[in-house]
Amino acid sequence: MAFEVLGRNLLTLIKRFNYEGVPMPIVREIAKQVLMGLDYLHRICGIIHTDLKPENVVFEIEETAKHELLIAEVLDGPYVDLYDSTEPILLSKRQAMNRKKRERRKKKA
Secondary structure (H helix, E strand, O other): OOOOOOOOEHHHHHHHOOOOOOOHHHHHHHHHHHHHHHHHHHHOOOOOOOOOOHHHOEOOOOHHHHHHHHHHHHHOOOOEEEOOOOOEEEOOHHHHHHHHHHHHHHHHO
């Protein structure tokens, strides 16, 4: 499955407030949006969400943060190779391991 890049979840927010309670204005906004989403899923899509928990309430992040996350977690990672163009190509773990082996052989030669 592929999902939109999302931020942290509700459990992270709860931990940030040391399990002592999230401020009421934040709770109201989150509750409102979650209930609107559940209503849409149920009435329009005919879906009943059966796994509601803080870990499954995920917050959206801004575009700039998405780009920073992409660069930090993907483009600078071991599974990306840049070819003649500057377009990144995502590699599988096997491809990345084979690439590392080839690089080691070149160094020995």
